[in-house]
Amino acid sequence: MIAELGHFALILALVVALAQAALPLYASFAGIPAWMALAKPAARAQFLLVAVAFAALTHAFVNSDFSLLYVANHSNRSLPLIYRVSGVWGGHEGSLLLWSLLLAAWGAAVAGRARQLPDAFGARVLAVMAMISAGFLLFMLLTSNPFARQFPAPPDGADLNPLLQDIGLAVHPPMLYAGYVGFSVAFAFAVAALIGGRVDAAWARWARPWTNIAWAFLTVGIALGSWWAYYELGWGGWWFWDPVENASFMPWLAGTALIHSLAATEKRGVFKAWTVLLAVFAFSLSLLGAFLVRSGVLTSVHAFASDPARGLFILLLFALATGGALALYAWRAPRLASRAGFELLSRESALLINNVFFGALCFAVLLGTLYPLLLDALRGAKISVGPPYFNFLFAALGAPLALAVGAGALLRWKKDRARRVLPKLLAPAALSLAAGLALPAFLPHYSLRAALAFALGCWVMLSVVPVLRAAVPAGHMWTRIPRSLAGMALAHFGVGVFIIGVTFTNAYSVERDLRIARGETREIGGYAFSFHGTAEHRGPNYQATRGEFRVRGGGRDITLHPEKRAYFSQENPMTEAAIDAGFTRDLYVALGEPLGDGAWSARIYYKPFIRWIWLGALLMALGGAIAASDARYRSRAPARMTQTAHGAAQVRA
Amino acid sequence: MMPARRRQRLVLTALLLCAAGGAAALTLFALRENINLFFSPTQVQAGEAPGGAAFRIGGMVAAGSVSRGDGLGVSFDLTDTRETVRVSYTGILPDLFREGQGVVALGAMRDGVFVASQVLAKHDENYMPPEVDAALRAAGRAHFAQ
Numbered sequence: 032m033i034a035e036l037g038h039f040a041l042i043l044a045l046v047v048a049l050a051q052a053a054l055p056l057y058a059s060f061a062g063i064p065a066w067m068a069l070a071k072p073a074a075r076a077q078f079l080l081v082a083v084a085f086a087a088l089t090h091a092f093v094n095s096d097f098s099l100l101y102v103a104n105h106s107n108r109s110l111p112l113i114y115r116v117s118g119v120w121g122g123h124e125g126s127l128l129l130w131s132l133l134l135a136a137w138g139a140a141v142a143g144r145a146r147q148l149p150d151a152f153g154a155r156v157l158a159v160m161a162m163i164s165a166g167f168l169l170f171m172l173l174t175s176n177p178f179a180r181q182f183p184a185p186p187d188g189a190d191l192n193p194l195l196q197d198i199g200l201a202v203h204p205p206m207l208y209a210g211y212v213g214f215s216v217a218f219a220f221a222v223a224a225l226i227g228g229r230v231d232a233a234w235a236r237w238a239r240p241w242t243n244i245a246w247a248f249l250t251v252g253i254a255l256g257s258w259w260a261y262y263e264l265g266w267g268g269w270w271f272w273d274p275v276e277n278a279s280f281m282p283w284l285a286g287t288a289l290i291h292s293l294a295a296t297e298k299r300g301v302f303k304a305w306t307v308l309l310a311v312f313a314f315s316l317s318l319l320g321a322f323l324v325r326s327g328v329l330t331s332v333h334a335f336a337s338d339p340a341r342g343l344f345i346l347l348l349f350a351l352a353t354g355g356a357l358a359l360y361a362w363r364a365p366r367l368a369s370r371a372g373f374e375l376l377s378r379e380s381a382l383l384i385n386n387v388f389f390g391a392l393c394f395a396v397l398l399g400t401l402y403p404l405l406l407d408a409l410r411g412a413k414i415s416v417g418p419p420y421f422n423f424l425f426a427a428l429g430a431p432l433a434l435a436v437g438a439g440a441l442l443r444w445k446k447d448r449a450r451r452v453l454p455k456l457l458a459p460a461a462l463s464l465a466a467g468l469a470l471p472a473f474l475p476h477y478s479l480r481a482a483l484a485f486a487l488g489c490w491v492m493l494s495v496v497p498v499l500r501a502a503v504p505a506g507h508m509w510t511r512i513p514r515s516l517a518g519m520a521l522a523h524f525g526v527g528v529f530i531i532g533v534t535f536t537n538a539y540s541v542e543r544d545l546r547i548a549r550g551e552t553r554e555i556g557g558y559a560f561s562f563h564g565t566a567e568h569r570g571p572n573y574q575a576t577r578g579e580f581r582v583r584g585g586g587r588d589i590t591l592h593p594e595k596r597a598y599f600s601q602e603n604p605m606t607e608a609a610i611d612a613g614f615t616r617d618l619y620v621a622l623g624e625p626l627g628d629g630a631w632s633a634r635i636y637y638k639p640f641i642r643w644i645w646l647g648a649l650l651m652a653l654g655g656a657i658a659a660s661d662a663r664y665r666s667r668a669p670a671r672m673t674q675t676a677h678g679a680a681q682v683r684a
Numbered sequence: 685m686m687p688a689r690r691r692q693r694l695v696l697t698a699l700l701l702c703a704a705g706g707a708a709a710l711t712l713f714a715l716r717e718n719i720n721l722f723f724s725p726t727q728v729q730a731g732e733a734p735g736g737a738a739f740r741i742g743g744m745v746a747a748g749s750v751s752r753g754d755g756l757g758v759s760f761d762l763t764d765t766r767e768t769v770r771v772s773y774t775g776i777l778p779d780l781f782r783e784g785q786g787v788v789a790l791g792a793m794r795d796g797v798f799v800a801s802q803v804l805a806k807h808d809e810n811y812m813p814p815e816v817d818a819a820l821r822a823a824g825r826a827h828f829a830q
Contacts, residue, residue, distance in 0.1 A: 265779065375692045387700055391707035398711060413722030413815045415740060417790075420718035427710055544775045546755050603780050623756075623776035632756050632776050 034099055037087025038178040041128075044080035044135070045168040047073050051161035055154035059226075067150050070157035074142035077164060078135040085132045088177050089119050098184035101125060101177045107190035107600055109572035117201030118191045123325060123341070124177035126204055130321075131167050133205070134212045137245075138164060141216055147237060155223035156216075163215050166348045174341050190600030193573070199259035207252030207279060211317040213245020214282060217289065218314035221307045222356055225363040230307060235297035236664060238310070242293060243518075243659035246286045247652040253279050254648035265606030265621045267542065267636045269644055272421045277400040278320030281393055285313040288389035290655070295382045299444055302379075303367040305386070308360060315353040316393075322349050323400070374446040381439030388432040395424045433487045433530060436523055437494025441501060455497040463489035474539055481538035485531060492527030495520045518658025522651045529647025535640035542637075544623070548630040556637025558584035558618060564629060565622075573598040575607070578631065580620050582611070593620045593633070608634075617641050720790060724819030729767040733793060741769060741798055742788040742816040750783060762789065762798070764816075764823040773800040780805035786816040 051073035058066030088101075092115045097103040105122045106115055114121075120129040138160045145153040171177070194200070220238040224230045256279065261269045270276065289309040296306045326342025373379035399416040406412045437459060441452055467486020471477050502516050512520075541556040552561040563579040575594040582589040591609035598605065608621035616639045623632030722740045723733040733739055741762060749761035759772040771789055781787060781803065791800035 372693075375696055380696060383696075383700065384703075387703050387707075391704065391711070395707075395711045395714075398715065402715065413740075413818070415720045415722065416715065417718045417720055420714045423714045423718075424711060427714075428707060544756060603782070606779050626752070634776060 033087050033090050034096065034178045034180070037084040037091075038176070040080045040083040040087070041168060041172060041178075044077050044084065044131075045165060045172060047077045047080060048161045048165040048168055051077060052158050052165055056158035059151040059154045059158075064150065067154035070154045070161075071142040071145055073161070074135075074138040074157050077161070078132075078139035081128075081132045081135040081168075084178075085119070085128055088125060088128060089116060092116065092119050095188065096184075097186070097188050098180055098182065099177070100179045100181045103181065103185055103188045105191050106188040107572065108187050109599065110188075110191060110196070111571050113198070113201065114191055114196045117195070120204050121191045121195045124171070124175045126208075127167065127171050127175050128177050129204060130208050130212060131164065131171060133208050134160070134164050134167060134215060137213055137216055137241075141219075141241070152223055152227060155226055156219045159219035159222045160215055163219075163352065166351070170341075170344050170348065174344055190572075190598065193596065193598045193601060193605045194263060197259065197263055199255055199263065203252060203255040203259055205252075206248055206255055210245050210247075210249025210252050210286075211279075211282060211320065213241070213248055214286060214310075214314040214317050216241040216245065217286075217310040218352075218356070221310035222359060224307060225356070225359045228363050228366045230296065230303040230367050232297050232300060235293050235306065239290070239293050239297060240659035240661075240664040242286065242290050242310070242313075243655045246283070246290055247655035247659070249279070249283050249286060250648055250652040250655065253283060254645045254652070257648075258645050261641070262608055262610055265608050265634070267608070267619050267621070267634060267638065269536070269641065272399070272418045274400050275320075275324050277396050278323045281396050281400070282313050282316040282320060284389050284393035284396065285309060285316050288386045288393070289313050291382050291385045291389075295379050299373065299379060300371045301369040301373065302383070302386075303369045304360075304364045307364070307367065309386075311353070311356040311360065312393075315349065315356070316397075318345070318349040318352055322346055371445075373444070376442065376447045376449060376452075378439070378442045378444045378447070381435060381442050384435050385432070385439065388428055388435075392425065392428055395428070396421065430484075430487060433491050433526065436526065437490050440494070440498045440519065440523060455501070456494065459490060459493035459496065463487075463493050471538075478538050481534055484534040484538075488527045488530035488534060490527070491530060492524050495524045495527075498523075513661060515658045515661035515663070518654040518656070518661070520654070521657060522654025525647045525650025525652075525654060527647070528643050528650055532640045532643025532645075532647055536638055536644065539639045540637065540641075543635050545633060545635065546626055546630055547633050547635075548628065553635065555635050556616075556618075556639075558582050558637065560620065560635050562631070562633075565631070568594070570596065572600070573605075576622070576625075578609075578620075578622050578633075580609070580635075582618060585616075589618065591618065591620045593622045595622050612642060614642060615640060722788075722815045724764045724815075724822060725762055725767040725769040726764055726819070726823055728769050728793070728798070736792060736794075738790065738792045738801075740788055740790050740815075741771070742786065742819055743769075744786055744816070744820070745781065745783050747783045759797075762787070764819045766823040769798050770796070771798045771800050771803075773803050775803075777803055778805040786820075788816065 051070055054066045055070035058064075091099050091102050092106055093112070095102070095106060095108050095115070101122060101124045105125065106118045110118065118125075120126040138157060141160065142157060145157070148156065217238055220234065220241070224234050256276070257269050260271065261267060289306065292302050292306045292309055295302050322342065322345040325345060326339070399420050403414050403416060406414055438452065438456060441455060463486045466489045467482045470485060471482045499512060499516070499520050502512050543553070543555050545553060547553060547562045549562055549564040552559050559582065561581050563581060565576050565578045568575045568577040573596045575596045577592050577594045580591040580593070582591060589611050591611060593609040594607035596605045596607055606621050608619055611618040616637060619634070619636035619638055621634040623634065625631055720738060720740050721734075722742060725741065725743050727733060728741060743762040743764045746761035746763045746768060750758065751760070752758050755774070756776065757772070757774050758777065759770060761768045762771050771791075773789070785805055787803055787805045789798065789800040789804070790802040791798055793799075
């Protein structure tokens with residue numbers, strides 16, 4: 032009964048979304064204030080209805096209602112409660128419901144702050160968001176209904192994939208989707224601006240906090256995914272250039288370019304057309320990612336249920352959204368000319384460089400991900416693009432980008448002089464170069480590449496200091512720094528932390544796959560690992576063979592318990608790595624297979640500074656969120672503007 | 685003599701074009717160097733696969749063919765039901781590696797044996813890598829992943 036209620040709520044949500052998409056948009060041209068005003072309550076109602084559907088599905092999971100096909104396929108009576116809840120988004124249908132819920136939540140949030148926006152503009156933004164929402168609701172109802180029933184109901188469910196029975200992966204999809212879907216706000220702002228034919232500082236000021244928050248969610252989502260892959264997949268890597276990872280990374284790269292070009296559009300009114308285009312791309316790439324993941328066209332470790340009909344539907348959604356927005360862009364963009372000029376050495380130039388590099392990186396990932404698909408479709412050739420391609424390009428393009436970050440953030444708008452800027456950069460440059468050349472000398476082996484990369488990381492971190500100092504007038508407190516600047520500085524600092532984490536992990540990790548017998552001791556990365564055999568251990572829904580490794584070194588003794596789990600509902604064993612996490616190093620042990628006589632194959636890894644990779648990402652996300660909370664985004668639009676009805680496309684601050 | 689501003693703009697445009705062109709050239713170069721082709725056991729036995737270069741091979745692990753050597757060495761037969769290629773690998777196999785399972789391996793042929801540097805099996809027990817699926821179909825077997 033409750034499931035039918037959820038299904039019904041979804042249908043109602045679709046009806047509301049269709050109304051929200053059509054009426055306010057029409058009214059914004061016809062000048063009917065009452066219909067335009069419908070957009071806000073409609074957005075809230077839509078959110079409420081999808082939330083009801085989501086609650087109904089959650090109820091079915093918690094109460095193990097296996098008469099629902101989806102629940103039966105993704106849950107099990109012995110599944111702990113927390114994974115029965117996260118199991119809601121553990122498969123295609125439910126994760127699509129989560130996607131719709133978050134989309135509706137963003138819509139309701141925009142509606143909540145729409146007082147800032149001129150009526151017609153706000154109505155158009157909400158209408159565009161409702162179109163996207165309607166597309167996904169229709170997709171769910173037609174091809175992927177999570178409330179489909181089956182008779183008779185099986186006595187027990189098939190179980191959630193054991194890999195997904197993990198706290199990191201319970202949180203990863205909501206964060207990631209909040210980011211993906213959050214870019215729909217920037218997309219809707221861009222389309223509404225194109226409809227109105229006007230982009231100005233006020234537009235950029237409205238779009239910025241939404242974009243920042245979405246970007247921060249996406250950053251956290253990707254970092255969580257990387258962290259999960261590291262400890263759960265049992266190979267100890269943190270990024271695999273897997274097509275599905277790339278699918279989440281492309282919107283991130285476009286989004287990063289977008290938050291930078293938005294800064295220039297807000298402050299100086301430049302790059303207007305480009306900014307709008309990036310906003311379209313960021314969300315289009317999110318949709319492309321959804322297509323790649325859910326259509327089954329990819330060779331990927333993540334393979335979701337693959338069904339050609341679903342793939343076709345998402346491809347259609349993608350084509351409509353992207354094609355429509357680009358057609359509108361082609362028609363309207365000539366109106367968005369930027370007149371403000373700037374000189375070669377200026378903040379605008381620096382942001383342009385940022386955009387060129389992020390654009391190139393995004394294109395490189397797109398090419399590396401789609402090229403195999405294209406070649407397969409055109410010539411039937413099966414190829415794959417290996418990680419060396421991506422690693423090479425990110426090192427080659429990332430290094431100049433990191434070099435530019437430090438100087439770029441310090442440059443003044445419109446025009447600056449090298450004589451003013453260079454002295455401020457002297458100290459960070461000298462310090463980071465010294466640190467880079469000196470520090471690796473204390474490490475096991477000297478690597479010039481690692482030294483340079485480390486210096487680059489230090490440079491990015493240290494160059495934040497002159498930026499902050501320039502912002503504080505002499506004699507004032509540091510607390511007077513505006514949040515947007517503090518957020519930017521923190522995010523850039525996070526980039527430095529990330530670079531250092533990647534550098535040390537890549538250059539100084541010690542990884543041994545070995546055969547180890549009971550009682551044997553191996554020395555790895557300065558730690559002595561001794562194996563004390565295995566014992567049986569019973570978990571809530573699995574039986575585990577649990578190894579015991581005692582580790583000496585680094586001033587204290589540690590015991591690690593890697594496991595080999597057999598879930599009752601599955602045939603295959605699962606590796607559960609044991610990790611001793613630390614600020615400057617991780618110790619990682621994973622069991623392979625029993626080799627007879629009590630000996631096992633095992634992976635024993637020493638991973639220096641790997642936590643800094645995720646720490647850096649978190650700092651970036653935090654910086655983005657802090658910048659979004661800047662006081663100037665909270666001011667209301669002048670009342671004069673909010674009253675214009677007809678032709679209210681004229682968006683002025 | 686051009687006005688200073690216009691000259692600067694020209695320089696900026698030229699720099700941007702150079703950067704974009706350089707990035708594009710770099711990308712294409714890197715792409716050319718890092719493509720791994722996929723071959724089925726039938727194609728390998730027919731001599732279509734490159735001699736010493738790295739490529740990917742995919743198929744099912746033949747029943748009863750897995751044998752362990754010293755340490756972490758292991759070898760097994762990879763089949764697409766028509767032809768079979770012997771694969772040798774040193775390291776820890778993924779959890780989902782077992783007989784009858786579809787796997788993809790990256791490596792090169794050496795003396796008639798495919799020496800793998802990486803062996804991939806997928807997370808999902810019912811999942812068949814698309815290339816392996818296609819190779820099996822090409823070898824004349826029905827789609828059995830279902």
